[in-house]
Amino acid sequence: MRMIFLGPPGSGKGTQAKKLVEKYGLAHIATGDILRKAITDKTGLGLNAKKFMDAGELVPDEIILGIIKEELTGAGGGFIFDGFPRTLAQAEGLDGILSELGLNLDYVISLKVADDAIIDRLVSRRLCKNCGFEFNLKTRPPKVEGICDRCGSELFQRPDDTVEVIDNRLSVYREKTEPVEDYYRKKRILVEIDGGKGFDKVFGSITEMVGARE
Numbered sequence: 001m002r003m004i005f006l007g008p009p010g011s012g013k014g015t016q017a018k019k020l021v022e023k024y025g026l027a028h029i030a031t032g033d034i035l036r037k038a039i040t041d042k043t044g045l046g047l048n049a050k051k052f053m054d055a056g057e058l059v060p061d062e063i064i065l066g067i068i069k070e071e072l073t074g075a076g077g078g079f080i081f082d083g084f085p086r087t088l089a090q091a092e093g094l095d096g097i098l099s100e101l102g103l104n105l106d107y108v109i110s111l112k113v114a115d116d117a118i119i120d121r122l123v124s125r126r127l128c129k130n131c132g133f134e135f136n137l138k139t140r141p142p143k144v145e146g147i148c149d150r151c152g153s154e155l156f157q158r159p160d161d162t163v164e165v166i167d168n169r170l171s172v173y174r175e176k177t178e179p180v181e182d183y184y185r186k187k188r189i190l191v192e193i194d195g196g197k198g199f200d201k202v203f204g205s206i207t208e209m210v211g212a213r214e
């Protein structure tokens with residue numbers, strides 16, 4: 001199974017992708033996670049990407065397509081792209097890479113969530129520094145403030161989860177990534193799912209859709 005998850009920041013695509021990866025045994029290719037790791041490891045890629053990410057802007061297409069090519073080479077099995085492609089150039093670049101590797105996409109899922117719900121979700125999001133588990137101060141608070149329930153490490157807030165940067169990330173999504181939805185709509189592989197319903201219901205809609213097509 002090879003799929004893409006589209007959806008604005010805070011639509012829940014990362015959390016849903018992680019659960020699907022577990023259920024179906026797929027590779028999880030999240031460009032945002034790969035870039036954040038590069039920043040932590042202080043690699044050239046990280047140094048290059050940081051200024052774009054801190055401002056809520058997109059990292060240049062050539063850099064992203066380079067990462068994807070590396071991730072896919074040798075990963076013949078199933079995968080979920082989370083946060084990629086975010087521009088038409090990336091979607092077209094991906095088509096080229098997939099055809100070189102003789103692979104096809106099965107689904108492109110677009111999660112729909114209203115802007116006010118997104119802002120609300122992102123400003124209260126907290127992540128574990130160690131295991132990456134995601135909490136929400138309003139809907140899924142940790143048992144002990146600032147500490148991960150799973151592994152006991154410290155929680156942090158992403159530097160781009162502030163109201164100003166979130167506003168910019170949403171405008172960038174509308175301008176650059178919504179055309180990607182049209183691109184896959186025209187290819188008839190886009191499936192739109194209401195992402196505002198709560199985690200279990202959204203997960204149920206996705207697995208039902210996948211099951212119905214298998």
Ligand code: AMP
Pocket residue numbers: 009031032033035052053054056057058059060064082083084085086090160169
């Ligand atoms: P995310 O974790 O998906 O919310 O991504 C965080 C940030 O990483 C974005 O705001 C961008 O700056 C950068 N980023 C992640 N994926 C991409 C991509 N496919 N194209 C360009 N920039 C990206």
